[in-house]
Amino acid sequence: MANHPENPGDSFESITQAILAAQTIGVVSHQRPDGDALGSCIGIGEVLSQLGKTVHMVNADPVPESLQFLAGTERIQVAAELSEPFSVDLLIILDAAGADRVGNAAWAAFANSGLVINIDHHVSNQRFGDLNYVDVISPATGQIVFELIKSNQWTLSPAARDALFAAISTDTGSFRYPNTTGATYRIAADLIDLGADVGWLSQQLYESYPQRRIELLRGLLQNLDIREDGKIAAMKLTRSEAEAVGMRDGDTEGLIDVIRSVDSVVVAVFFEELKDGKIRVSSRSKSTQIDVGQICAVFGGGGHKLAAGARISGPIEEAAERFLNEVAKRFHGLD
Ligand SMILES: [Mn+2]
Incomplete structure (x- = not known):
């Protein structure tokens, strides 16, 4: 697709290989998670579970009340509440420009990180992973996650579908910001064709404040x-x-x-x-x-x-x- 930077880093193929080779996978994003951070985690986490992987989704901070309507958020564990750290073959870090953005508590949730995959869209990304995919043109990490899933023809569960819609919608200001690309709208169309309820999701995201x-x-x-x-x-x-x-x-x-x-x-x-x-x-x-x-x-x-x-x-x-x-x-x- 013409919408990508020259070199986002490691290929989807090498990232896919690392995913397929792993059995136990940690999925984390930045502290004080927003819609893109959580949506990206749930999107990939759900798919990995369907692939038969053991998935541990962790965040340094709890899921904000405003995003708890998303199915799958209940799977995200607060790092400080874990009784013992997880041992993983692979750690996927989403929407975090630097390793420090994940927060010490979330790093401590893993006894070992295994291989680290860094998937992000921030220009300031420090390429801290063993494998890095940094697409600065992508308006949301959720968009990259969708493209990775699509490139492998992995199936999206309703929870993953809604989570990725929320990720992309929130990081584009509901598809309004100038970072919104043609690909963004095509992905939204795909998600709607898969059953995403735009009216309901948008109401939950933008018209359900306390x-x-x-x-x-x-x-x-x-x-x-x-x-x-x-x-x-x-x-x-x-x-x-x-x-x-x-x-x-x-x-x-x-x-x-x-x-x-x-x-x-x-x-x-x-x-x-x-x-x-x-x-x-x-x-x-x-x-x-x-x-x-x-x-x-x-x-x-x-x-x-x-x-x-x-x-x-x-x-x-x-x-x-x-x-x-x-x-x-x-x-x-x-x-
Ligand atoms: Mn983001």
């Missing part, structure tokens, strides 16, 4: 920070605000889209104070001229041109000033 999420948003909008003639918009979430509404993991997912959707806004940034005092930064750009992946890299983070993140030291007000000044600089460079 009320506390909108309470959270109400508070965030009180202190909306708009700069550079409306080109930059930022929201800051402190621990005390999060605790006041009883926030749970996943509640903030997509809140950044609210400020990103303002016409003048080019860069939207969300700052969240974490339990350890670190500040999690999520950033989105609507212009390829402002590369938020590069901006996040200045702070030790990374990601894509139009969507990237970082973790920086607090306090939150200072962190926000440092980051937003860096963003503002990029606009001045364009004048």
Whole structure:
């Protein structure tokens, strides 16, 4: 397909051989898993089980409430809750730009990693696997997983089908972001032909939020920070605000889209104070001229041109000033 980079790395054939040669396989993705991370895990995990493999799906963090509707998420074990580590022939790591993104707890869930396969779509991917397949043009890791499954004509269970649809839908903003390719729509069509219920899945993904999420948003909008003639918009979430509404993991997912959707806004940034005092930064750009992946890299983070993140030291007000000044600089460079 013309939609792929010159060299995504090792071939699907060599990855398939490694999979077929293994009996016990670990499947993991990045900590604080999102739709693409979990959907990719379930997609490949289900198929591997059907192939007769013993599959251990593990994550450093629990499945967020918002994604528990997906069949198969109950198979994903929280690393810290395991009584003893698994011994595996093969470890498949999905949607993680670096080995550290998986988190120490998830690494500790495996007594040995066996061979490591790294499948991802982040430009900043560090090729940390024994086998690497990094397709930076793919809008979602779920899309690569689908292509790997299709290339082998492996059968998709309803759970795998829905999980891959969710993976691709969430990483493309429901097939709207510029990273969405023709292949993405063809894959969506295939999944629908296989029985995926788009209306139901989309409702579960985008219209089934708990009320506390909108309470959270109400508070965030009180202190909306708009700069550079409306080109930059930022929201800051402190621990005390999060605790006041009883926030749970996943509640903030997509809140950044609210400020990103303002016409003048080019860069939207969300700052969240974490339990350890670190500040999690999520950033989105609507212009390829402002590369938020590069901006996040200045702070030790990374990601894509139009969507990237970082973790920086607090306090939150200072962190926000440092980051937003860096963003503002990029606009001045364009004048
Ligand atoms: Mn992804």
